[in-house]
Amino acid sequence: MSELNQMNIYAMLSLVATIMTLIVGLFVLSRGARVRLNRLFFWVMLALALWGTGEFIMRVANSEASARWGSLIAGPGWCFSGGLFLLFVLVFTEHERASRNPAVHVAVFTPGIVFLVLLWSTDLIIKGFTESYWGYSEIRGVLRVPSQLYVVILVIAAILLLYRYRQVSSGNKRASAGYVLVAALIMVAVGLVTDIALPLLDIRMVELPLFTCTIMALIIAYAINRRGFLSTIAGTLGGTIISNINEAVLVTGSEGTIETV
Incomplete structure (x- = not known):
């Protein structure tokens, strides 16, 4: 007997979200893979795509065992998406030093690692699964809400940084x-509404x-197309550097004196 049901509309939503986040993430990465901001954005999209893949499996699962596999696959995605998004926003809002601070990394990612280990090895996060009209859904363990609030808090922190920035x-x-x-x-x-x-x-x-x-990916795609969001920063900096060099070139004269051209 197949471990997966036929496709349903709710599974389709998860699949579309997964594909869209991957496409936008890869597109941004292709615009400047050496740019740290672009790489972080790609990792955010990859985490969301992993989360979406697990959710898709749960919605087409035909048994609790296959639903559990979907939940385990989704785990790294939701556990780390909030932290990765906060790091992305720190770089985007020009808090570069904070984004590279090991103490910040420990504070941001340690709870996610703990929750992931608990998800994979205990029933404290998810203690079972039940069938619903959209596929299998999770039966919450005692730490499910705290694990969700951890992700929400990180995203809200990122939102506050974005608002202040x-x-x-301007422009x-x-x-x-x-x-x-x-x-x-x-x-x-x-x-916050549907999950908590x-x-x-x-x-x-x-x-x-x-x-x-999916909506987020479309908004980002629009920003890239209309505003040049997440363009190749190196190219912009290169033009600025060359412009400055053209304005002040230093050469030495025959007597070793420095002259400006």
């Missing part, structure tokens, strides 16, 4: 910060934060 920026920087801010707000708002608030009220509804990744 947008307030003091394309301000516009680009606005696009990322809107995308993040949509995802965290939907996640409604389940706590014992209201069952299909989880939708991964579907909002």
